[in-house]
Amino acid sequence: MSTTTFAAVSAVKQRAERAFDVDLSPSWTIGGRPNGGYLLAAIGRAAGVAGPHPDVLAASAHYLRSPEPGPAEVEIEPLRAGRGASQVRGRLLKDGVVCVEALLTLGTLPDEGSVRWDGGLPDPRLTDPAGGVRIPSGASDGFTAAIFGEIDARLDPDSARAFTQGPRGLGELRGWLALPGDEPFDPVSLLFAVDSFPPATFDIAPSGWVPTLELTAYLRARPAPGPVRVLHRAHLIADDRVDESCFIWDRTGRLVAQSTQLAGIRMR
Amino acid sequence: MSTTTFAAVSAVKQRAERAFDVDLSPSWTIGGRPNGGYLLAAIGRAAGVAGPHPDVLAASAHYLRSPEPGPAEVEIEPLRAGRGASQVRGRLLKDGVVCVEALLTLGTLPDEGSVRWDGGLPDPRLTDPAGGVRIPSGASDGFTAAIFGEIDARLDPDSARAFTQGPRGLGELRGWLALPGDEPFDPVSLLFAVDSFPPATFDIAPSGWVPTLELTAYLRARPAPGPVRVLHRAHLIADDRVDESCFIWDRTGRLVAQSTQLAGIRMR
Numbered sequence: 050m051s052t053t054t055f056a057a058v059s060a061v062k063q064r065a066e067r068a069f070d071v072d073l074s075p076s077w078t079i080g081g082r083p084n085g086g087y088l089l090a091a092i093g094r095a096a097g098v099a100g101p102h103p104d105v106l107a108a109s110a111h112y113l114r115s116p117e118p119g120p121a122e123v124e125i126e127p128l129r130a131g132r133g134a135s136q137v138r139g140r141l142l143k144d145g146v147v148c149v150e151a152l153l154t155l156g157t158l159p160d161e162g163s164v165r166w167d168g169g170l171p172d173p174r175l176t177d178p179a180g181g182v183r184i185p186s187g188a189s190d191g192f193t194a195a196i197f198g199e200i201d202a203r204l205d206p207d208s209a210r211a212f213t214q215g216p217r218g219l220g221e222l223r224g225w226l227a228l229p230g231d232e233p234f235d236p237v238s239l240l241f242a243v244d245s246f247p248p249a250t251f252d253i254a255p256s257g258w259v260p261t262l263e264l265t266a267y268l269r270a271r272p273a274p275g276p277v278r279v280l281h282r283a284h285l286i287a288d289d290r291v292d293e294s295c296f297i298w299d300r301t302g303r304l305v306a307q308s309t310q311l312a313g314i315r316m317r
Numbered sequence: 318m319s320t321t322t323f324a325a326v327s328a329v330k331q332r333a334e335r336a337f338d339v340d341l342s343p344s345w346t347i348g349g350r351p352n353g354g355y356l357l358a359a360i361g362r363a364a365g366v367a368g369p370h371p372d373v374l375a376a377s378a379h380y381l382r383s384p385e386p387g388p389a390e391v392e393i394e395p396l397r398a399g400r401g402a403s404q405v406r407g408r409l410l411k412d413g414v415v416c417v418e419a420l421l422t423l424g425t426l427p428d429e430g431s432v433r434w435d436g437g438l439p440d441p442r443l444t445d446p447a448g449g450v451r452i453p454s455g456a457s458d459g460f461t462a463a464i465f466g467e468i469d470a471r472l473d474p475d476s477a478r479a480f481t482q483g484p485r486g487l488g489e490l491r492g493w494l495a496l497p498g499d500e501p502f503d504p505v506s507l508l509f510a511v512d513s514f515p516p517a518t519f520d521i522a523p524s525g526w527v528p529t530l531e532l533t534a535y536l537r538a539r540p541a542p543g544p545v546r547v548l549h550r551a552h553l554i555a556d557d558r559v560d561e562s563c564f565i566w567d568r569t570g571r572l573v574a575q576s577t578q579l580a581g582i583r584m585r
Contacts, residue, residue: 107531109377169552263375265533284437
């Protein structure tokens with residue numbers, strides 16, 4: 050059972066106008082290193098405080114180094130303050146060394162969003178999370194993804210077969226995500242949600258670590274309380290790199306976040 | 318007929334270790350403002366010179382202001398130099414004011430790339446560009462997109478109906494792109510290609526300017542000589558913002574670049 054909330058492990062404490070402290074939890078890790086979406090969410094929290102607008106609309110992160118858990122810093126540098134949108138630089142440092150460098154466009158997400166057209170979205174296949182198979186925090190070969198002991202990430206039964214019966218070759222994982230204690234998602238926590246699932250490449254071929262090189266997320270609406278629906282897809286594996294997209298719907302079926310990432314594929 | 322090459326209009330001249338001059342062409346504009354992918358390509362050119370690796374693998378740009386054509390500057394700031402990949406910040410300034418702020422991950426694209434799996438890509442529907450309908454540089458209401466007098470952008474006949482007979486509601490434009498004088502594409506010119514087509518929203522409903530807020534591009538392989546195939550798609554229009562993705566295949570059918578962007582939708 051988890052003893053931490055996402056609000057607590059992603060909390061930033063303002064130390065100066067543009068500098069924040071964050072304590073990276075050893076529990077929100079894969080193989081001992083903090084999850085990349087978790088790191089981006091910490092930057093997003095600081096940007097919402099230091100920037101001229103409250104909500105992240107678009108965030109692009111390039112991953113330079115994987116920090117150890119423990120105390121770290123977030124720096125925010127305003128670039129432009131407009132009426133409807135503003136832009137900031139954000140970075141996460143460990144012991145003064147930059148680990149994640151990001152750019153964020155901020156604005157205000159409406160309380161009641163208006164969807165004008167959603168014909169280009171994949172089918173969320175909204176079903177009941179109760180039927181899902183929870184992703185465990187330990188794997189058979191001793192690799193530990195402690196984060197799955199914190200979050201409740203469930204694969205739908207068909208996606209789960211990628212792990213129990215071997216890759217299906219679809220390059221697609223579907224399921225649900227809930228934060229510890231059913232803490233409601235806020236927009237910033239969706240920056241974590243888009244990077245919370247195992248690599249979709251595991252449904253194509255087993256591999257070692259799939260480290261994110263770049264992650265871009267768009268936040269489209271405030272999520273309703275309750276678990277979110279996750280669709281994580283791989284598109285092209287070439288030259289030991291893969292691009293993956295992720296779509297997040299809230300409990301009401303509204304698309305609340307989407308992302309794309311480029312990752313390396315390491316052999317075990 | 319065009320009198321400039323893309324190599325010429327996107328050329329950067331090194332003025333100092335990290336500072337470059339670029340002359341933004343008044344011909345590579347939409348409504349008088351330089352195309353966003355063109356601006357990112359200028360940053361990519363400078364990054365390939367100033368950075369420790371030659372090729373852009375991933376580029377994320379946030380658009381702060383739309384510069385006038387004419388002399389501008391590009392600044393590159395190294396962030397990390399690794400063995401296989403490195404990261405830099407890049408920005409484009411006009412009269413000392415930042416217009417585009419970007420992050421780039423650099424590496425080396427192999428001469429002969431190896432595709433291991435491409436099951437998540439859309440069908441390129443590779444056909445002959447000769448049957449395409451060239452996008453004109455002028456529109457019936459007096460709006461001028463001078464850039465289409467430079468590049469040879471052709472819609473396939475079905476996509477062209479979105480303009481001649483009204484939006485089809487698919488949110489998708491397919492076609493081909495050739496640079497002036499059939500100049501071969503290099504990886505950096507693909508940063509322009511992913512933003513070269515009209516907004517895919519024009520196949521859903523007519524609107525005014527669709528200004529890019531964020532553009533992320535991944536370069537996956539060196540393109541073969543010849544025109545490239547373009548698939549530009551909208552996914553969700555909500556709260557006057559749209560996300561679009563773009564896929565670029567070279568003449569041999571190899572996926573060479575892909576992108577996602579978040580854009581605003583302005584009414585006329």
